[in-house]
Amino acid sequence: MHKEALKLIRSSHYIIIISHVNPDADTLSCALAMSNFLSEEKIKHKVFNKQSDLPSNLDYLSGFNKITDQLPKSYDLAIYMDCGDISRPAISIDENCKIINFDHHQSNNNFGFINFVDDSKASTAEILFDFFIKNNLKVSKNTAECLYTGIYDDTLAFTTPRTDASTFKAVNNLIEFGASPSYIASMFIQRQSLAKLKIQAKVIQSLELYNEGSIAIIYVLPSWLEQTGASYKDCDEAINQVLNLGIVNIAMFLRISDGKTRVSLRSKEDIDISKVAAHFNGGGHKNAAGCRIESQDIEESKKILLDYITSTEK
Secondary structure, three states: OHHHHHHHHHHOOOEEEEEOOOOOHHHHHHHHHHHHHHHHOOOOEEEEOOOOOOOHHHOOOOOHHHOEOOOOOOOOEEEEEOOOOOOOOOOOOOOOOEEEEEEOOOOOOOOOOEEEEOOOOOOHHHHHHHHHHHOOOOOOHHHHHHHHHHHHHHOOOOOOOOOOHHHHHHHHHHHHOOOOHHHHHHHHOOOOOHHHHHHHHHHHHOOEEEOOOOEEEEEOOHHHHHHHOOOHHHHOOHHHHHHOOOOOOEEEEEEEEOOEEEEEEEEOOOOOOHHHHHHOOOEEOOOEEEEEEOOOOHHHHHHHHHHHHHHHHO
């Protein structure tokens, strides 16, 4: 299958590499890693993300400034990166276009013509790394930096349950290929804005504990973003900070988006939070998932979520 996919890539006239909305490091770093390879092979392509506002802390990755929010007029292959389902990028492509699907979400239904989907992997970057290795392809320093970043972020610095020996083997190889952990840490982590610090403080102050402290809820209001000059992306790390509390087993982060309440869900150990997401037509992983509630009211959305979670625990 790896060789079949490589043959399809090399025979394509124009390729679009697609990343998901509200992009994280895994989806963008994989897209850019593939882009670096295609550029080295002199294969025409574009890296697409529907949003123009991308995480600025990833701007050190090679090709970042060439990501576009405009679909090309014609293309004969689409490569989806880290998309749990075909709707995750929030676009529709030509139904005649073949798709290669790289992903590690358990909600993925193998929507591609060729699928590299493994929900035992801690990141899609690991799956893409395997694709390069099994095809005996050269992994350049730029590509190694992309893949290392994707693995580092999606494993929360190598701490998630699916982080295993194969993860560290991949990371070791990427370092040998030129990725510098200290450089990536300085660029990815140590360039935070004052606005991010201010909004995270507000979000943490919104903390509410339920069910004897085992369930934590935090949220952000649009007015807080205006006051601090921050963006929704600046709030993302707060949910992991809350989950680090010893008594907390489930953490939820709520914010208003497109007339609905967008919910990020996190859990510890054997609690499968993806089941909660699935109930609300969302998806994700066992310990990290997301969904939307059909309400613009944070309080109403909190009640809906809590009522469902507590009812399933009885």
